[in-house]
Amino acid sequence: MSMFRLLVAGLFVALAFDTATAIADDSPHLGKPISEVDIKRWDITVLPDGSNLPPGSGTAAQGAKLYVDKGCSLCHGENGKGGPNPTLVGNPSLTADGIASPKTIANFWAWPTTLFDYIRRAMPWHAPQTLSDDEVYALCAYLFAANNLIPVNEEMNAQTLPKVNMPNHDNFIIKFPDRI
Amino acid sequence: MSRRQRGDGPPLEFVAGNGLLHRRALLGGGIVFAGAFGSGAPLTGAAAEPLQEPEWSLMPGDVTPVLQKPSRFEANVVRTLSNPKGDARTQHARAPLQMLEGTITPNALHFTILHSGIPDIDPAQHVLVIHGMVKQPLEYSVDALLRYPMVTRKHFVECGGNSAPMFSPVPIQATVQALHGLSSCAEWTGVPLSTLLDEAGVDPKAIWLIAEGADSLAVSRSVPMKKAYDDAMIALYQNGERLMPGNGYPMRLLLPGYEGNMNIKFLRRLKAVDQPAMTYYESRNYSPLLPGGKAYKFYFVNEVKSFITRPSFGCSLSGPGFYEISGLAYSGTGRIDKVLVSADGGKSWGEAAIEGPVCPRAFTRFRMPWRWDGRPTVLTSRAWDESGAVQPLRADFIAARGEAKKVPNVLGFPNQHYNSLTSWGIDASGEIKHVYV
Known part of the structure; x- marks a missing residue:
């Protein structure tokens, strides 16, 4: 192919690309601009690095009382030992019952932030998003302490909670690394 | 003279053990069985009862509803519920795939899992x-x-x-x-x-x-x-x-x-x-535990899978003769490329007919003509997809992923992401059991 033809072909490609770009930019744009301030009430995702944890704090002693007062034991049993829904306190072996061994906070969960995120968004089951941030911190402190993951008197807050050491943290294999 | 012998097509072509027939028997005008339904002298009706008019043919039918429902004779084609009273836990509704055909699940029968019930959402406010x-x-x-x-x-x-x-x-x-x-x-x-x-x-x-x-x-x-x-x-x-x-x-x-x-x-x-x-679900439920105590995370894909829906457990064969084996194959990594079916527990395999158009990451229906000789047999299927992925044999799958030590509750989840084979054992009386091969 001559240089001239190459140039002409290149020009056509460029023109075609420009047209395509123009069409792509012709998106409907029917979304209403909104500010992060207005999204704040919904923006409850806590990331493993602790970002988006709210201000506030709580202790295991406060959490133990809340566990009873908020009806947590109805589903998870007294002292988190298990009921109709998963056991919250206990550290069973991950191999004793083979691949069906129970997964608990202490023996399986890789990140402490998962607990705060899930309690805040979903619990208690019959009245989600009714707990204050202090109460969520307190319940996390209670469950971490009951599982011997923190000293019983350690306060949970935005600085301490992400640093809780989860023993099973390094026992995960990414199944499909190419898809991330 | 039997009906089949009067056909003009080639004789029955067996492709694998225990009566699996070439898929051509189902395709392109039905080479094998064409004669049975085509030209040829009418059969005598001497043994048949004279036809009568049923009552529904002798009076006008029901008023047309705004929203159709299936026939009352199909009332058993429903989902099964794990938590019918809506207790404070997850509700599963399983689709009756063995009673459906084709590749589309009707909306009323589509499986659902709700972790805290179905929210009643006003679309004007969502x-x-x-x-x-x-x-x-x-x-x-x-x-x-x-x-x-x-x-x-x-x-x-x-x-x-x-x-x-x-x-x-x-x-x-x-x-x-x-x-x-x-x-x-x-x-x-x-x-x-x-x-x-x-x-x-x-x-x-x-x-x-x-x-x-x-x-x-x-x-x-x-x-x-x-x-x-x-x-x-x-x-x-x-x-x-x-x-x-x-x-x-x-x-x-x-x-x-x-x-x-x-x-x-x-x-x-x-x-x-x-x-x-x-999040909770990716950290706990959908991180499958492996033998030895490690676990997979980010197990996004539902890998290539197939299972025979008919015949299957819950029905029985009414005697030797022709049956169509029908099943579903699908893969999260692309189009189904081929499905093999075995009627002898995996000793020999024949390629099933696949109905197109075959869509990526979609149910694909496979069919296999089969002439059962009335002896005990084991039916199973195995699928491949366009990426080259193949449904693992059970021994290989269990070696890699393990199995539960105890028999789990059928509604339970001892582990996740099973995509190995499903096999149906058929005894001489036509009863069907779930078996492993």
């Missing part, structure tokens, strides 16, 4: 917010999204825990519905997610998207931005009508081929971030 690492956070009403250019695609959705009873150390005697009913396939219509992400202007450093629903648990999963830009859809329609409430009305995230739980229903928020959130 919005979808896209925010986080974007140039401009945006809020979309349902009406706004309904104005967008849409795409229609046929895809299966399958729970990552579907087929969990197959981890049992002994075969659990249960129907396809009980074993594999947390899987369904629909024609989904909606807005490509990439369109909306481009409007918001996603920061290239945001490699994850946190999706969240408007249900009372605000079920949330981390989705790789790669998938969001590849073929993800904000689905608004299911088999031509708006989504069923249990399937995510008024909108859901559809991630073709990825485990059902990631396809967030009642979708209300997408946050672009630079790390996965490690």
Whole structure:
């Protein structure tokens, strides 16, 4: 192919690309601009690095009382030992019952932030998003302490909670690394 | 003279042991059986009863309803419920796949899993917010999204825990519905997610998207931005009508081929971030435990799978002779390429007929003509997809993934992501049992 033809072909490609770009930019744009301030009430995702944890704090002693007062034991049993829904306190072996061994906070969960995120968004089951941030911190402190993951008197807050050491943290294999 | 002998076609062509016939017997005019239905002298009707008019042919029928329901004679074709009283735990509804044909699951029968019931969402008040690492956070009403250019695609959705009873150390005697009913396939219509992400202007450093629903648990999963830009859809329609409430009305995230739980229903928020959130469901339920105590995480894909739906446990064969073996195959990594069927427990295999068009990440129906000689036999199927992935044999699968030590509850989830074979043993009386080969 001559240089001239190459140039002409290149020009056509460029023109075609420009047209395509123009069409792509012709998106409907029917979304209403909104500010992060207005999204704040919904923006409850806590990331493993602790970002988006709210201000506030709580202790295991406060959490133990809340566990009873908020009806947590109805589903998870007294002292988190298990009921109709998963056991919250206990550290069973991950191999004793083979691949069906129970997964608990202490023996399986890789990140402490998962607990705060899930309690805040979903619990208690019959009245989600009714707990204050202090109460969520307190319940996390209670469950971490009951599982011997923190000293019983350690306060949970935005600085301490992400640093809780989860023993099973390094026992995960990414199944499909190419898809991330 | 038998009917078959009068046919003009070639003789029966067996392709594998115990009576599996070449798939041509089903295709292109039915080479083998053409003569039975085509030309030739009429058979004598001497043995038949004279026909009578049934009562429904002698009077006008019912008034036409606005919304059709199946015949009252099909009342057993329903989903099975794990939590019919709605106790404070998850509710599973399994699809009766062994009683359905083709590749589309009717909306009323599509499987659903609800972790805290079905929210009663007013679409006029529901919005979808896209925010986080974007140039401009945006809020979309349902009406706004309904104005967008849409795409229609046929895809299966399958729970990552579907087929969990197959981890049992002994075969659990249960129907396809009980074993594999947390899987369904629909024609989904909606807005490509990439369109909306481009409007918001996603920061290239945001490699994850946190999706969240408007249900009372605000079920949330981390989705790789790669998938969001590849073929993800904000689905608004299911088999031509708006989504069923249990399937995510008024909108859901559809991630073709990825485990059902990631396809967030009642979708209300997408946050672009630079790390996965490690939400409850990805941290616990959908990180399958491996033998030895390690676990997989980010097991996004439902890998290539197939199972015979007919004949299967729950029915029996009425005697030797011709049967069509029918089943479903699908893969989260592409189109089904071929399905092999065995009638001798895996000793010999014949290639099943696959009905097209074969869509990627969609139910694909396979069929195999079969002449049962009345002796005990084991039927099984094995699928390949276009990526080269093959359904693992059970011995290989169990060697890699393990099996439960105790027989689990058929409704339980001892582990996740089973995609090995399913086999049906048939005894001389035609009774069908679930077996392992």
